[in-house]
Amino acid sequence: MNLNVRYLEEFVTLTEKKNFLEAAECLFISQSCLSKHIKKLETEIGVELFERTTRTVVLTEFGQMLLPYARKMVGLEYEFEKNVRRKIHQDSGNIVLGSIPSMKQHAITALIAGFLNENPDMTLQTIEGDSTFVKELLTDGKCDIAFLRSESSSVKEFNSIPYMIDYLTAVLPATHPLAKADNLPFEQLRGETFLLFPEHSFINDLCIRECRNAGFEPHIAYTGNRGATLIDLVRNGAGITLMMHHSARQENDSSLAFIPVTPGIYSYISLNYAKEKPLSPQAEIFVRYVKAHKRDF
Known part of the structure; x- marks a missing residue:
């Protein structure tokens, strides 16, 4: 049995949305494409995963058996991809920084310039967006560290360094x-x-x-x-x-x-990084630099 992880992801999404149209929109594919992929998955396994006699999406007994394993396989692939991205960043010497858009107004650009002047062998890439978007980047491992705005001096999901x-x-x-x-x-x-x-x-x-x-x-x-x-x-x-x-x-x-x-x-503006993952050596240097140069509260 050779299960396609993409099809398993679509299977999990369909069970959560309980509607082919909503699941297809969430996955950015057509409804007919989703239906074909589910059929291919059923053919590969050799059993029906969904009841075909109802308008709503209802799992068969075999579908219910598959669901926890499918979630685990999709989660493992996601974790693997995240760790690969992190390793590539570590080996490249590049720091990916997420930030709220008002970098100049909060002296973040001046902070970055000072850091790069002191560390000319390092490179830094920034991804800007509102705090909700940047939080997702940090959670997904798509940036190493992030400046976030919140109503408290720390963000509970992450390790936080108050900045301004x-x-x-x-x-x-x-x-x-x-x-x-x-x-x-x-x-x-x-x-x-x-x-x-x-x-x-x-x-x-x-x-x-x-x-x-x-x-x-x-x-x-x-x-x-x-x-x-x-x-x-x-x-x-x-x-x-x-x-x-x-x-x-x-x-x-x-x-x-x-x-x-x-x-x-x-x-409050704070610099944040994941609690459960070690920082790359380059990101650690940036964090130390921010601690030494952060704005007085």
Whole structure:
């Protein structure tokens, strides 16, 4: 018996989704292709894995027997691929760093430049994205270390080194009635038009939660990835935005007002690495460098 691990992965996904269309979309293949692969798997094993007399996906007794073994085989292949990638990184002298996008604003680019100047024999590749995306990279072994933003000074899933603290700021046109305030309670933002970072990003989730805590549902007219675009929209009268102070302060513009929200809402930038896997020698050197040069809290 020669079982195709890809087909086993598709089998596991189908049992979890319980629907051919949803499973096919999750696997980025057509429904007919998924059906053919399942049929080939059944032919190879010599038994039917799914009941064919029902509209929903129901495992046969043989399918139920296969499921724990299929999960184990798919998991072993995943672990093997992850360890191979890690070994390649270790042998190459290359460090793969995941990071939130605002690297310049949080002096991460300056940190990297200093590290490379001190270690000219090393190379460093960065992959940027929001904290949710970068967490997945680190969990999957697709980066060695990662700068993440969170609401506490450490991220429980990883070993964390605190790097910088930041706080939430409202960005308004200087002509806005609230522009002269020293700080802004969320209650005063009721009725405003919000321009925010994308749905499910760290700051978007934080802002929506705080608006709801203040008793209102925010009217969100625009979402986008780039802070500079959000600020330019504010400058042109499209609404207000909320972002972290270190990102907002890059715009030194008299046409805008930057006002901390109250009570203070803080976020923490930390350098993170996996708990269960040893760091490569190169990544260890980078971690030591960050510990020696991290920003004072």
